[in-house]
Amino acid sequence: MIVDEKEAKEGFVKSEVHNHISTILFYHPKGNALPSKLLKKLKEEIDHASHDDNVKVVLLRSVQHDVFCSGAYFNELLEIKDQKAAQTFFMGFAEVIKSMRKCAKLIVARVHGKVVGGGLGLVAAADYAIALEGADVRLSELSIGIGPYVIAPAMVRKMGLSSFSQLAIDAHLWRNSDWARRKGLYAELHPNKASMEESIERLTTSLAKNSHAANTNLKRMFWEDTEDWDNLMQDRAAKTAELLLQDQAQQFLAQFNKSVVF
Structure with missing residues (x-):
């Protein structure tokens, strides 16, 4: 995929389809973080793949980096000063997870590096995650105050x-x-990149040859009894937004602001 200078600086989400496999690629220079505009684009690409009759399987990956995804983009959090804006931001992650859940195609995640915070939501919402050794995980939210x-x-x-x-x-x-x-977040863990890529190619190629109806019905079965998530996530985003505006989170962000050169 061709990347121009602006995309390299601001981040991007791109997709392309080959042999019935839609590869959705995201990137941000700050550890593959996900600001609102990238979350919105990621949701759009997943929705598009869901409705594309030429697509049978989705491969979700990020640009090679030490980190697969570092979650929320702190620079954007620093600018949020009211409940509505905060809730809208956190609903960005909710909307991506909802789209992954409702997608008519099986989603395979390629996890090449560490995963933090909201990035773990993407991995968990994938139907199958293939990871590389060193793809360690952390949920840092409580330490921030949310x-x-x-x-x-x-x-x-x-x-x-x-x-x-x-x-x-x-x-x-x-x-x-x-x-x-061992806890089920990753379906496979590989010792090197070559082994990981080989497994991803084998699986996605196999899924792309399957009956679309068979894949789709399997996916629906996996996500049974999650119909209440739309309202649940709305409530959870509101609670997160409320906490973001309280003293502990604001003090954390202020300290973060002082320690980062923009």
């Missing part, structure tokens, strides 16, 4: 309440990639 409320439904569904609570409570601790595999 919580991983919006992504919780997807994470609890994928790895269980006990494993999710361990991540959510100890917000300073990185859990290694093998822990994430």
